[in-house]
Amino acid sequence: MASIIAVEKQKLKNPPLELRYLGDRALRQSTKRVAKVDQELRQLAREMLQTMYTADGIGLAAPQVAVQKQLIVIDCEPDNAANPPLILINPTIKRLSKELCVAQEGCLSIPNVYMDVTRPQVVEITYKDEYGRPQTLQATELLSRCIQHEIDHLNGVLFVDRVDNALALNQELSKHGFSAKAVKPITEETK
Structure with missing residues (x-):
């Protein structure tokens, strides 16, 4: 069954939702599980996709638009109209690989800041799709x-919290007008 969340992959003059930025409390609150997958939730996913495409993103979590629900939209191929976006409702990580990889990450909530982050190479998740099916x-x-x-966003964690090079991170944040005080570093104890 094809995705019923169909939106054009284009930039809108006025995206339907307002992005929140580093320092906003909405990004640090934990989210609530979605109890019912309905038309209202699908409309929110549609608006999140429109907002994400407008901002040139490939992923957006509900807290980034100040909605405290476990809802994520992802499209790793925003330039490919044939590739449908992924809608993840109540996603749960079941398994992470032991193999790690380092790659540069950015975030729509921290524009123009790109830093290396170490993460497991493979992830296995369970979730509900936009039809509510597991x-x-x-x-x-x-x-x-x-x-x-x-x-991570659903748990109030931002990618900058996972950056190991604090000095480079602080320089990058201040260069783009963000406060390093908004970062909550994840240590081995808090992982």
């Missing part, structure tokens, strides 16, 4: 990283 997905490469990054 699904399982194993992802590698960019999709794996994107899923982990967006699930």
Whole structure:
């Protein structure tokens, strides 16, 4: 069954939702599980996709638009109209690989800041799709990283919290007008 969340992959003059940025409390609150997958939730997913495409993103979690629900939209191929976006409702990580990889990440809530982050190479998740059906997905490469990054958002964690090089991070944040005080570093104890 094809995705029923169909939106044009284009930039809108006025995206339907307002992005929140580093320092906003909405990004640090934990989210609530979605109890019912209905038309209202699908409309929210549609608006999140429109907002994400407008901002040139490949992933967006509901807290980034100040909605405290466990809802994520992902599209690792925004330039490919034939590739449908992924809608993840109540995603849960079931397994992470022991193999790690380092890659540069950015975030729509921290524009123009790109830093290296170490994450497991493979992730396996369970979630509900936009029809409310249970699904399982194993992802590698960019999709794996994107899923982990967006699930972090559902737990009030931002990618900058996972950056090991604090000095480079602080320089990069201040260069783009963000306060390093908004970062909550994840240590071995809090992982």
